[in-house]
Amino acid sequence: MEGLNFNIIDISYLDLIISLGLIIVVAGISRWQGMYLEGDLIVGAVRTLIQLLAVGYILKYIFAFDRWYLVIFIILIMIIVASLTVTQRQKKRTIELPFIVGFAMTAGSGITVFVVTQILLQIKPWYDPHYLIPLAGMVIGNSMNGSTLAIDRIDSEIKSRKMEIEAYLALGATARQAAGASIRAAMKAAMIPTINSMMVVGIVALPGMMTGQILSGTSPLIAVKYQIIIMYMIALSVAISSYVLTNIRFNRYFTSDHRLKEESL
Amino acid sequence: MNKPKIELHKIEKNKNGIAILKDINLKFFSGKKHILIGPSGAGKTTLLRLLNRMEEPTFGVILYDGENIKDIPVLELRRRVGMVFQIPIIFDGTVKDNLTVPYRLRVISHPVKQDELTKNLELSGLQSDFLERKASELSVGEKQRLTVARALINKPDVLLLDEPTSALDHAAGIKLLDSIKELNEVLGLTIIMVTHQLEYASLLGGRVIHLVNGTIVREQESEDFFLNSEII
Numbered sequence A: 001m002e003g004l005n006f007n008i009i010d011i012s013y014l015d016l017i018i019s020l021g022l023i024i025v026v027a028g029i030s031r032w033q034g035m036y037l038e039g040d041l042i043v044g045a046v047r048t049l050i051q052l053l054a055v056g057y058i059l060k061y062i063f064a065f066d067r068w069y070l071v072i073f074i075i076l077i078m079i080i081v082a083s084l085t086v087t088q089r090q091k092k093r094t095i096e097l098p099f100i101v102g103f104a105m106t107a108g109s110g111i112t113v114f115v116v117t118q119i120l121l122q123i124k125p126w127y128d129p130h131y132l133i134p135l136a137g138m139v140i141g142n143s144m145n146g147s148t149l150a151i152d153r154i155d156s157e158i159k160s161r162k163m164e165i166e167a168y169l170a171l172g173a174t175a176r177q178a179a180g181a182s183i184r185a186a187m188k189a190a191m192i193p194t195i196n197s198m199m200v201v202g203i204v205a206l207p208g209m210m211t212g213q214i215l216s217g218t219s220p221l222i223a224v225k226y227q228i229i230i231m232y233m234i235a236l237s238v239a240i241s242s243y244v245l246t247n248i249r250f251n252r253y254f255t256s257d258h259r260l261k262e263e264s265l
Numbered sequence B: 001m002n003k004p005k006i007e008l009h010k011i012e013k014n015k016n017g018i019a020i021l022k023d024i025n026l027k028f029f030s031g032k033k034h035i036l037i038g039p040s041g042a043g044k045t046t047l048l049r050l051l052n053r054m055e056e057p058t059f060g061v062i063l064y065d066g067e068n069i070k071d072i073p074v075l076e077l078r079r080r081v082g083m084v085f086q087i088p089i090i091f092d093g094t095v096k097d098n099l100t101v102p103y104r105l106r107v108i109s110h111p112v113k114q115d116e117l118t119k120n121l122e123l124s125g126l127q128s129d130f131l132e133r134k135a136s137e138l139s140v141g142e143k144q145r146l147t148v149a150r151a152l153i154n155k156p157d158v159l160l161l162d163e164p165t166s167a168l169d170h171a172a173g174i175k176l177l178d179s180i181k182e183l184n185e186v187l188g189l190t191i192i193m194v195t196h197q198l199e200y201a202s203l204l205g206g207r208v209i210h211l212v213n214g215t216i217v218r219e220q221e222s223e224d225f226f227l228n229s230e231i232i
């Protein structure tokens, strides 16, 4: 590893408690300005502390235990939590929605992480949690946001394009053909944040993961190379998962004989 | 009278527990013009939408050339039974882009025949030099003609029209009706048109089917219908 002459300052628990002072200042501003966010703010700050510390300990254990099934299990948990989060953000929840989202995200992040870790980086052992867990986490987190956007958008597109869709059906279009414009719009909506962040990365914002790597002593150039690959991984995984998701989701608005379901709108 | 193209047997349609169509028995004849007339909410649109399976009846059977329409592949049925909507729905791009949509929807794409495009445009009352114009810049009347021309690309036997003139001004409405009459005469197209305007009904001619509250109250040839029609 490069940057050996860099000695990371460990943060003590006392330091963490003191850093809560930053939040106290924010709470003060909130009270002073009458925003009344103090309650949420304190809860949020404490949750950040507890959740991240818990993750830290879990990861430490996983890294030490070093077994493939534990790594896969953790990634599955991430996908499940992400799928439930996407589902929870929806107004129209159906029983099958978390499964569809889970399937789409497994496809998107699975393919992407596989290609990068096994073909490109060829990590050894293949399940090395130091690589697999952060990469999967980045990709799943972004696919989660992309999936939310894709579902919202395909639902609203199909509603607003109802007449156009029926005009297509009346000309002999399949449901998939009639929903084509809606699917394209939804995939686009899912992709745009990723494309935008590729445009400005490093200029407007330093990605959190890269910042973390640099702070922990990795050479900035290595950190940047990893970040480049991560950006590309996110793009591919969001594209795949929103493609899979929208191509399943549109079906709920149609019958098997290519009729728009009035009652589903 | 020649043979029936479409037959409805004991058709009922309920929506949310409300009876929209009640025991409809009806025949539409090959190459003939038919007018569904009646007050708003009578169930005219619903009836029309059953014919190309945009909606399904709750009970009853619909036959097309003697065959249950459920046994005809639905995409094939919709090509044989074209539909024009109340509000003209045009797609992005030029007039030509709109007309070539039906070709592109086919699994095996047919080569686009330029003379077919212009022929259908002219049959619908638009000049062939419209082809390269932006469809969104046409007048409402021209847009509706374009949707008729677009439906003709599939070479349908039957054309369903749901109040095609209601978004058009009077002059444009009359012009469109003339074109519809011509389509019937030149192509032998079976016409089923919904309207609630008596004037358009009598102008088109053909068989008049009077629908009130989901029931057929009268069915007559246009000349007889308007001879003894006091009120509607």
Ligand SMILES: Nc1ncnc2c1ncn2[C@@H]1O[C@H](COP(=O)(O)OP(=O)(O)O)[C@@H](O)[C@H]1O
Residues within 6 Å of the ligand: A262, B015, B016, B018, B020, B038, B039, B040, B041, B042, B043, B044, B045, B046, B047
């Ligand atoms: N989803 C629905 N639920 C209940 N009633 C409906 C629904 N859609 C249409 N209707 C009712 O069905 C009746 C017939 O509608 P429609 O076929 O559009 O009539 P028309 O075209 O003759 O004006 C109307 O009274 C309308 O209010």
Ligand SMILES: [Mg+2]
Residues within 6 Å of the ligand: B044, B045, B046
């Ligand atoms: Mg109507």
